Amino acid sequence: MYNPSTGIWTTTGSMSVARDSHTVSTLANGLILVAGGQNSGGALTSAELYNPSTGIWTTTGNMNIARIGHTVSTLANGLVLVAGGYNGAYLNSAELYNPSTGIWTTTANMNIARYYHTTSTLADGSVLVAGGANTAYLNSAELYSPSTGIWTTTANMNIARYYHTTSTLVNGSILITGGLNGVGALNSAELY
Numbered sequence: 001m002y003n004p005s006t007g008i009w010t011t012t013g014s015m016s017v018a019r020d021s022h023t024v025s026t027l028a029n030g031l032i033l034v035a036g037g038q039n040s041g042g043a044l045t046s047a048e049l050y051n052p053s054t055g056i057w058t059t060t061g062n063m064n065i066a067r068i069g070h071t072v073s074t075l076a077n078g079l080v081l082v083a084g085g086y087n088g089a090y091l092n093s094a095e096l097y098n099p100s101t102g103i104w105t106t107t108a109n110m111n112i113a114r115y116y117h118t119t120s121t122l123a124d125g126s127v128l129v130a131g132g133a134n135t136a137y138l139n140s141a142e143l144y145s146p147s148t149g150i151w152t153t154t155a156n157m158n159i160a161r162y163y164h165t166t167s168t169l170v171n172g173s174i175l176i177t178g179g180l181n182g183v184g185a186l187n188s189a190e191l192y
């Protein structure tokens, strides 16, 4: 735990499960949700919650599918959308976590399996997924509608990229920078 007023790091509770390549989300109730990732045992379905007031982690429901390199988005309705990833196979599946029940339910599949893509929540509440990789590097992008639970294809990026970053600008445009696509690190950037 880093304290910005003192500049000091202190140890807090350990997670129940060692993991890398997982995701983290802040829930509306203030708890921190960690999901998936991998350790020496392979890709993980497990998820746990950190309580900032006690410093204690508690396990919550497992995802239906083990994932690394997936993305996570907290929706306006409080549900958490997890999409894609890899567990030996590239994944197009997506799931929703309900913080009130601790249960994951499957939602519609993305059109394209991908990992190490990015997600951005747009002003209208929909979630933009961009790039990533499967057996190919991807320039494709798709939008998830939280109200219908449906993914629709949107325009491709100009350049295929994975391990890129995304930032939401104050005017609502999405800035995508860098990444990899088989020819080394990219310096290109594009706006959606």
Ligand SMILES: *[C@@H]1O[C@H](CO)[C@@H](O)[C@H](O)[C@H]1NC(C)=O
Binding pocket: 169, 171, 172, 173, 191
């Ligand atoms: C946001 O600003 C950028 C930089 O000026 C511009 O290229 C982009 O079109 C703007 N987006 C919107 C939605 O106005």
